[in-house]
Amino acid sequence: MLLELLPNVPNTTLATQEISSAIDLCETFLQHTVESPAAHLVPPDADGELDLFDHSPEYEEPPTPIRTKTAPDCLCGIDDQHNHALHCINHKAVNLIVNTHAAIAAGMRKALTFPRSPSIPNLLLPDVDSNPLTSIVGRALLNSSPAQLADSVATYFIVYRLLRWRICPTPETHYDLPEWYRPSELQKTWPHPLCIDLLAWPKLRNGIIPIYEQLDKLRLSRDITESIAVGWPEAEPLLVKDFRTNSAVLNPKFEEHIWKFSNWRMGPLWALRQPRFVDFVNMVESY
Incomplete structure (x- = not known):
C-alpha cells in the first residue's frame, strides 16, 4: 500500500465536526447530480503505446494514506513553504481524501460521487462551483500552471480524474x-507525497x-x-458550443x-534544466 504523508493532520482520530464539514461540502455539490461515469468508454483510438502498460481489467482499491505530524514538502510550487495551505494541492487533496474516507468508514454518510x-x-473561477475537487485543483493551477491554455486544461482534467478516483474508489x-496514469507498483509500496502521483x-x-528527498523540489x-x-x-478549437445548453464546453476531441x-x-527547456530526467518522459519532436 502507498504510504502518503499527510501534512497538518495529527495522529489522533479526526474530529467529528471536521469530518462532517468535509462531507457536507461534498453533499452540497451532490445535490446537482450529473450523468453516470459508467456510460463513458475509453476513446477508441487510444494509441499503441499503452501496450507498455498493464491492461489487466481488474479493479484496484486506491492506496490508503496514513496520518503523520510531519508536514512534507511537495511539488505544488509554493514559495513560502506552505504558510498558505489553502494553495497547496498536496495538503488540501490528502485532507479531503482522509476526511471523507474516515466519514464513510464511520457510517456517517453514503459513498460520494x-x-x-x-x-x-x-x-479560472474555482469557487463558483460547490464541487470541492474543482476548487482544490483550480486553485492550485491558478497559483502555478503551464503558460498555454490547452496544457493547463489537460493538467486540470487528468489531475481531477485521479483525485476523483482516490476520493470515490x-x-x-x-x-x-488512462492506464498510464494509474499507480505503478513502486507508487503503491514506497512512501511519497501525493503530488508525485499527479505527474503524467x-x-x-x-x-x-x-x-x-534529495531533489530541489521547488525548481x-x-x-x-x-x-x-x-x-x-x-x-482545433479547445472549446465548442453545446447547442443543447447553449454553452461552451470542452471539445470532445x-x-x-x-x-x-x-x-x-x-x-x-526540460532537457536544459533536468537532463537526468530526459529519458523518463516523452520529448517534443524538435528536441
Missing part, C-alpha cells in the same frame, strides 16, 4: 483513468520517488510546469487527444 469531468469555468472512476509520466514518477515543480506540452493543434500517452511531452 463526482462528475466524470471537471467544469472548465472552474479552472469505484470500478467506474478507476476505469476513467510513469517513468518520471518512479524515478523521482526513490530520490525525492523541479517549476521546470515541470514550464515544460509540459500536450501538442493540441492550434487550428480534446479528451481523446490527452488520453494518448504519446501526446504528453516536455519541451526543450
